[in-house]
Amino acid sequence: LVSYNFESAQLGWALAVTETRLNQGPFWIFRTVDGAKHWQRQLVGQTSSFFLTLASFQFLDPTHGFVAVGNPISLYRTTDGGMHWLALGLPYADGYSVTFADPLHGWFLALPHLWSTSDGGNTWNQLPDPPVDSTPQFLEFDKWNNLVFRSRLEGWLGSNGAGQPHVYSSADGGHSWQRREVPLPSGAVASGTLRTGVQALPGAGVIASVNPSTSPSALFTSFDGGTSWSEVTPLPLGGGTGDLGFQDNLHWWEIYVGALYMSSDGGQTWNHISDKLPSAVSSLHILDSQHAWAQMFFAEGSVLAFTADGGLHWTRANAPQPT
DSSP: OEEEEESSSSOEEEEEEOOSBTTBEEEEEEEESSTTSOOEEEEEEEESOHHHHHHHOEESSSSOEEEEEBTTTEEEEESSTTSSOEEEOOSSSSOSEEEESSSSOEEEEETTEEEEESSTTSSOEEEOOOOGGGSOSSOOOOTTSSOEESSSSOEEEOEEESSSOEEEEESSTTSOOEEEEOOOOTTOOOOSOEEEEEEEOSSSOEEEEEEESSSOOEEEEESSTTSSOEEOOOOTTTTOOOEEEESSSSOEEEEETTEEEEESSTTSSOEEEEOOSOSEEEEEEEOSSSOEEEEEEETTEEEEEEESSTTSOOEEEOOOOOO
């Protein structure tokens, strides 16, 4: 598996991991400064937590980045774009999520406990445990199944449980959490286990994914801290949900079954842009209205691709080669 972080059309990083044993295996971190023409290997090693490594890989700007790797697992921090990495301790030998809102403020979730740092991971302080049903039922690399902090104060968690769909928000850096109920998808009935994930939209607002066990999933947005929610309009083609990318909190790209759609109103209406893409696409990184990166999957495997004309045409780029 490869996870990408792109800052621009030229600058980006890639994390490649290979699972050789259960939740373990080698990893490689690469950087490109010329639009994926060349990749420089920056960090290599073993990880004892495959999913935590993938979920934790994060660059906040061109210089500051974090990843949880090693055996035993450690937090690695760079302040020079990945040229050098400093190994730091974590308060627990394994975990579920590490995320940073800025170069200083981060959070570490190790079920069912939560810690925070205000000095870039040098020291950690244990916080009150988050709500019991906010913890995942299983570990997997899933952008909807994660801990999210937009700032040093505002945080979000999804939930797994029966009854009304809900997420949790924090306004005090994870010291306390408030339940925010999310509507059921149109036509759905509250029965069985409901898995509700959440992502922060760029700038403001959040998007929640409600996944009933007996009906299709649906997306909802909130721009008032979870007090009210609006259901995202399903795509015309089959009504499914594809891979989403966000230019800002209102301008979205979505690729589903080989077709690209765009929205300028937070998913309320969609415009069909192209139907010349492969059926499977992931890791959409939207830079602006014209430029984006994506990982595309063909019969021969995955490729990295770039568009400079708003998604009408895509050019294959070199992917890093772990060795």
